Amino acid sequence: MSGHSKWATTKRQKAVVDAKRGALFTKIGNQIAIAARAGTDPNMNPSLAMVLEKARLANMPKANIERAIARVADKSAAALIEEVYEAYGPGGVGIVIEVATDNKNRTMPEVRHTLDKNGGRMADPGSVMFQFARKGVIEISEKGETALMAALEAGAEDATEEDEYTVIYTDASDLMKVRQALVDAGMNVTSAELQYVPTTYVPVEGENAEKLEKLLSAIDELDDVTNVYTNAE
DSSP: OOOOOOOHHHHHHHHHOOOHHHHHHHHHHHHHHHHHGGGGOOTOHHHHHHHHHHHTTTTTTHHHHHHHHTTOTEEEEEEEEEEOOOOOEEEGEEEEEEEEESSSHHHHHHHHHHHHHHTTTOTTTTGGGGGGGEEEEEEEEEOHHHHHHHHTTTSSSEEEEEESSSSEEGGGGGGHHHHHHHHHOOOOOOEEEEEEEESOOOOOHHHHHHHHHHHHHHHSSTTEEEEEEOOOO
């Protein structure tokens, strides 16, 4: 599973310098509202705990977080729906798009239009997803043998070093357990979430690489889109 998607790295760097904080908070707020349906106590709801950690790392204001959680009890608030779309991008790469929307009749046409406008196209359900696996993905700021050994001892399936951090992969059901074990081992966990991780990669270069980056950025900027994954290498 080594060979972490370049788009994941690009997206991570983009998030650090992203000036559109309001849009980012809206996306995270939607994720909080959905996760909170299973319970508003993060100690009893691992999914909510993960999203709240994401909100903390993004410096999301406490008031925004509280409003997002309060949507669960607000009967007048529009219900959010989680959808996953599959698509193809330039060079035949696979794309998985997660959305949280209160109106899928608005969201799907927006996603389709963005794909068509930027050299991509919607794919039939299942035609892309088989190239991905749902995994826990944890990032720690430490590198080297100590970090890799800590990951394996925590129960990780795999780990790989990137430029400035280590990416750790877990079974989806083990994400929170491995994360806590890494924290207990003194590792600095900077991210922990469920992702669609490619099981096969498609090489993309030259003009197709430029088109793909533009397409992925355009999709990621849509208000209802929460996550974008690709198997581009």
